[in-house]
Amino acid sequence: MLAAEPLAELSGVYKRFSKQEVLSLIDLKLFSGQITGLLGPSGAGKTTIVNIIVGSYLPTAGTVRVLGETPPFKNARKQLGFMPQSEALYLDLTANQNLRFFGSLYGMSKSRLDQKIPEVLNLVRLGDEGRKLVADFSGGMKRRLSLAIALLHDPALLVLDEPTIGLDPKHRLELWRGFRERAASDAGLLITTHVMDEAAFCDRLLMVQDGRIIADDSPEKLIQTTNTQTLEEAFLAFENQSPNLNQKADQGPPGEKTAAGFSAVENHEYNADKTDPGFSAAENQNQSGDATDPGVSPFENQNQLRESASPGASREGGQDA
Amino acid sequence: MRNTLALTRRILQQFSHDPRTIVLFVVGPILVLWLFSVLLNSPAYQPVIATVDLPEPLVMALQDEDATCLQTTSDQAAELLASGEVDAVLSLDGTTLVVLVEGANPSRTSSVMQAVQSATKNLALDEREQIEADIQKRSDEVKGNLTEMRTQFEEFSKQLSELQGFMTKMRELSSQLPSDMLDTLGFPEIPDTVQNPDIPEFPEMPDFDSIITEFSPTVSDVQIDYLHGSSDWGNFDFFGPVFIGIFIFMFVFLTSGMSLVTERTGGTMERLLVTPIKPWQLVLGFCLGFGVVTLVQASIVLWASITLIGFPNEGSLLVVVTVTFSMALVSLNLGLLVSALARTPFQIIQFMLILVIPQVLLSGIFDLTAAPSVLQILSNCFPITYGAAALRDIMLRGAGFSEVALNLGILWVFIVVFFVLASLSFARRKAH
Structure with a gap:
């Protein structure tokens, strides 16, 4: 089944803007039925990875294969759903008009649009808002409409860049329920986030720091292998044992230069955590081998949201990575 | 698609x-x-000019060009020019017309120059017309005199003929009288004839109108026809x-x-x-x-x-x-x-x-x-x-x-x- 053909595969990918190295040696695979999280602070390179997968950026080196194609993508685009980090909506159109426009760009017929638009609007809880101008939408409604556009053409691979940013917890949970439903219907999802509690909802988590993937496993195993209590602590553990970190702390792709860390508060927490005597460098070193050698530990501790996904999918994804 | x-x-x-x-x-x-x-399409700017001791005809000619003329002393004129209330000051230096323009705004300067040039040109035209009229008048006088002289000469000639006739008659009469009687009477000898002088050839008076035209072959009238458009078309239309x-x-x-x-x-x-x-x-x-x-x-x-x-x-x-x-x-x-x-x-x-x-x-x-x-x-x-x-x-x-x-x-x-x-x-x- 899934082990045969990944939806997307990046191997040895470097990306450089002018002379600035943004990504180095990225290897990742995305599988259908699986939610993969890209976790890392702002400026870590998450959006650059996303842009390479959706075909907006070409890698400086390395190979990219998405839905059976190498860039520049042609047919692969039709099977790709993308929700950019920015709003990316026409405020002077209604929700329906936005959906109809983007759906038509994916070659959807009128009858299919007539059928799918109410469906996706209901899915994102905007069933009654289709005729309203997007300019009158709240921030949360806009995010949900943006997601609806990405879902509209039933893409095999959904790439969502910080989909829940700026949403209140209720809407955030609703969206994650939607992601889980898509995964259940065999779509592959790649979701970037810098929020730890959301990262826990993923089947598989890629921790990104300074343009490198420093860890790749299920959230439970990441915590388990670092012998920590939370994903934050796990992230720090991987960050500390990864070479060359902190030297390039301010570097990142142009679009992500504004903030070097997760956020002021979160950075502060990490700094405090770094001094935690209970988490030694030796431990990190020992555990890093386990962390980058996926599939050793059994799959455990599915949280409530993850129950609905196929557990086999996430386990095999982890093994492939 | x-x-x-x-x-x-x-x-x-x-x-x-x-x-x-x-x-x-x-x-x-x-x-x-x-x-x-x-x-x-708006009408052209009409300049305001300060005039210092200009002859009245020139001022009137300027006013005919729609320029507003303020007759001032040279000091007042300088002040008005400095404060921007007039566009130019006009004065005379001997026979030279001195035009002092404000100069910063080229369109105003050019409207001043246009008014001054048109006015002086019109003045010159007036003068020329005056001269032409004088010539015409004198030529008419000469013509009249010549005609009168010719008439008088003809009159004189006629009287002379009459005199000759009278003398011929006298001669005839005297020939009939005996010569000694004539001597006694002391009758004067009657000359043979009186030479009738030739009437001199009076030159024809030349036509002065044609002389004037010959000297200055100006176009008296202009007729303009348009291949495209009409005389109403201005800058705007172009x-x-x-x-x-x-x-x-x-x-x-x-x-x-x-x-x-x-x-x-x-x-x-x-x-x-x-x-x-x-x-x-x-x-x-x-x-x-x-x-x-x-x-x-x-x-x-x-x-x-x-x-x-x-x-x-x-x-x-x-x-x-x-x-x-x-x-x-x-x-x-x-x-x-x-x-x-x-x-x-x-x-x-x-x-x-x-x-x-x-x-x-x-x-x-x-x-x-x-x-x-x-x-x-x-x-x-x-x-x-x-x-x-x-x-x-x-x-x-x-x-x-x-x-x-x-x-x-x-x-x-x-x-x-x-x-x-x-x-x-x-x-x-x-x-x-």
Whole structure:
């Protein structure tokens, strides 16, 4: 089944803007039925990875294969759903008009649009808002409409860049329920986030720091292998044992230069955590081998949201990575 | 094609939700063109001149030229000139008329000079007329004298003949008398004849009118006929067609230029470029969408310009709309090309300064025949030049499709070139 053909595969990918190295040696695979999280602070390179997968950026080196194609993508685009980090909506159109426009760009017929638009609007809880101008939408409604556009053409691979940013917890949970439903219907999802509690909802988590993937496993195993209590602590553990970190702390792709860390508060927490005597460098070193050698530990501790996904999918994804 | 048309439909939907832009799109050019017509049709400036001890006829001649004359002392005049209340001070230095102009505003200076030149010319004409009248009068006098002399001479000649007759009679009578009696009477000897002097040839008086005309072969009257247009046509009519093209070009450039920048700043470009739409389909979709809007705009603006504002149009409105629409399409594609390169709305304005304003300046507003050849070559590289030339041919000279075919063809070459360049710059942008 899934082990045969990944939806997307990046191997040895470097990306450089002018002379600035943004990504180095990225290897990742995305599988259908699986939610993969890209976790890392702002400026870590998450959006650059996303842009390479959706075909907006070409890698400086390395190979990219998405839905059976190498860039520049042609047919692969039709099977790709993308929700950019920015709003990316026409405020002077209604929700329906936005959906109809983007759906038509994916070659959807009128009858299919007539059928799918109410469906996706209901899915994102905007069933009654289709005729309203997007300019009158709240921030949360806009995010949900943006997601609806990405879902509209039933893409095999959904790439969502910080989909829940700026949403209140209720809407955030609703969206994650939607992601889980898509995964259940065999779509592959790649979701970037810098929020730890959301990262826990993923089947598989890629921790990104300074343009490198420093860890790749299920959230439970990441915590388990670092012998920590939370994903934050796990992230720090991987960050500390990864070479060359902190030297390039301010570097990142142009679009992500504004903030070097997760956020002021979160950075502060990490700094405090770094001094935690209970988490030694030796431990990190020992555990890093386990962390980058996926599939050793059994799959455990599915949280409530993850129950609905196929557990086999996430386990095999982890093994492939 | 479906995705191209989806883009077209989306642009039209966006316009339909934005009545303010629609209104500005149509009212903007009409307002500017109306203002333009009012400015170019307004009467010339009438200068205010301070005169210092000028002879009355000169002052009157100046006033005849619609100049306002203030008769002042030289000190007052200097003050008025310094404070800008008069445009010039006129005084006499011997027989030289000294004109001191304020000088900062060339159009006022030239209106002063025009008034002064016309006035002095008229004065000279008056003087000449006076001299001519004098000559005429004297010639008439001489003629009268000559006629009188001739009459008197004839009278004298007649009397002389009479005298001769009388003398002949006397001689006859005296011959009948005995000679000694005559001696006794002391009768004078009667001369034989009185020589009748010849009446001198009086010269014919020359015709002074013909002499005057011969000396100064001035044209007494001028009749002007027009191959195109009429005596009512002024600057406005000459510049009008060019300006219609220019303003529509600028409005469309801004609209299309901003469109893609807005997509970029709004993030929708990011989403658009990930969809299966090809770059040329994207550019074509924009062209069709804005093309429809532009066609409506150009038609309304042209109709209003010709029927409401009074722009001249000798040709057919259909040909005018076709040329204007083609210019708008050039501008549209140039705007899209620039939009693909610019990152912010501000850069679009800067691009307009670089790419559109020089075109406007070299499009035929100014006569470039005497300009440096570089400018003439540049002018030939710019699309507005061809559109403006075609519009002038149609609106001023009544040209039809066949006569503007070359200019129209060149415009379409620009459309295709800019379309391809815009598509290529999108393709480059699509993945980098």
